[in-house]
Amino acid sequence: MLQNIIDELTLYEKMVLKALESLNYESSPEKIAEIQNMDIKAVMSAAGSLASKDLIEVQKDVDEVISLSNTGKEYAEEGLPERRILMALKDEEVIPMKDLGTAAGLHPSEVKVAIGWLLKKKWAVIDKGNVRITEEGKSSVSKEHSDELLLDKLLEVQKLLLFNPSKLISEGFNLLKKRKGLIDVKKESKYNLKLTENGKQLVEIGIEIKEQATQLTHEQLKTGSWKNLEYRSYDVHAEHPETFPGKMHPLQRTIEDIRQIFLKMGFTESQGSILESAFWNFDCLFQPQDHAAREMQDTFYIKEPKYVNLPSKELVEKVADAHENGGYTGSEGWGYSWDVEVAKQSVLRTHTTCVSARFLAEHKPPLKMFSVGRVFRRETITYKHLPEFHQVEGIVAADDITFRNLLGILKEFYHKLGFEVRFRPAYFPYTYLSVECEIYLPDKQTWIELGGAGMFRPEVLEPLRIETPVAAFGLGIERLAMLRLDIKDIRMLYKSDIGWLRHLPVKME
Ligand code: DAH
Secondary structure, eight states, rough: HHHHHHHHHOOOHHHHHHHHTTTTEEEHHHHHHHHHTTTHHHHHHOOEEEOOOTTTTEEEEEEEEEEEEEHHHHHHHOOOOHHHHHHHHHHHHHHEEGHHHHHHHHOHHHHHHHHHHHTTTSSSEEETEEEEEOOOEEEEHTSOOOOOOOHHHHHHHHHHHOOSHHHHHHHHHHHHSSSSTTTEEEEEEEEEEEEEEHHHHHHHOOOOOOBBBBBBHHHHHHSSSSSSSBBOOOOOOOOOOOOOOOOOOOOHHHHEEEEEHHHHOOOOOOOOSSSHHHHTTTTTGGGTTGGGGGGTTTTOBOOOBBBOOOOOOOOHHHHHHHTOOOTTTSSSSOOOOOOOOHHHBBOOOOSSSHHHHHHHHHOOSSEEEEEEEEOOOOOOOOOOOOOOOEEEEEEEEEOOHHHHHHHHHHHHHHTTTTEEEEEEEOOOOOOEEEEEEEEETTTEEEEEEEEEEEEHHHHTTTTTOOOOOOEEEEEESHHHHHHHHTSOOHHHHHHHOOOHHHSSOOOOO
């Protein structure tokens, strides 16, 4: 474990640890930089990463530091203006106010302030327009005041900590800070690096500093010499910032996976339009015109265009016959009077089975076709139902296609998606035999219904002039997606909840 940590250390991290080991486990970054001959920035960045691994502790202290400004330096070298007056008074004793500047070699702008300080320090008094030296002044000629001592000191050492126990510094600073622009006060951060218990254990194991390859050259790759180099190991479990690469929406992802399965099974893909005639959606599928599914409360009828064109007269007549008396299908039909006006109505398709009907009208068997698309039903929106959803529909037509083949295809399809499937007898107007497919949910130990399938009836096939058996199926997609995503509410698929979408895997299992 500790050895792993050592193996993952960068060269700079190792150098900092080594230095701390030799410096009794703690030191300033400056000292480490000096003894390891490193840049201070490299020391600090290595310290940051060592601290994040809990190998060292970085202690930070902020100090206030004082130093001389340019004017401060000038005064330190040439003396404060009141000192220069004092030096002039030393010889003269009394100097008229007006001559003071010239006598002391001061700029006129400095004189007023200088007199102020002269009086404050009691070095002189003013007497009828003259400035006269005092006893205090005389004894100060060879004795520097605390502000002057601080100026000298700063000139010598350049900077000092403000919080200093020395009386000289605090007194001097209190005086100097009253004058503008002599002293600069700056905050300086000081760091102390200290090995933690973990860090100590690590250096006890022994850290070896050796040459490690960081960037491989073309040459090393070509000659194979990369095989003999030392590499730093890295922690593949280390924390990393989260990234959210662009990816397909999970519903679209499911659709794409389904498409791939059928394409790989050799099916051709077809498409229809969502606006369909009742003829293709219902009539052609031998769904009687008074069938419950056709009711307004189940199906969306379109106002504009209210009617759509029907296919060839021949096909329409054959479908009419199938409904009315069975035509040449060997069936008795439904035995009612078929209304072409009802068949012409435009609807939003209620299933994709109409795509299969249209495909059969235009293609001769043998064939395998699938299509994926949106379908529409008048449903109240709930956690289980939406008024529009997707289906995958398919047909397989050939002389020797049987009901068993149909079940085999469906089994294969669901297995590829990772589900167990079973079949229950069912009824659809357009198929015989008919089944419902159910898949098994191991977590809940239940089966749920996902679609229908069956062999198209002669009443469907004969008008379309199809002479082979046709196995057909139509399966819901949203429920499958919900199972794959483990969500309980179908609306989630259409909510575009960005937080949820971001955290989904790019590829679903
Ligand atoms: N159209 C049916 C539905 O929407 C599903 C279906 C059942 C499609 C049997 C078929 C089929 O092709 O043969 O529920």
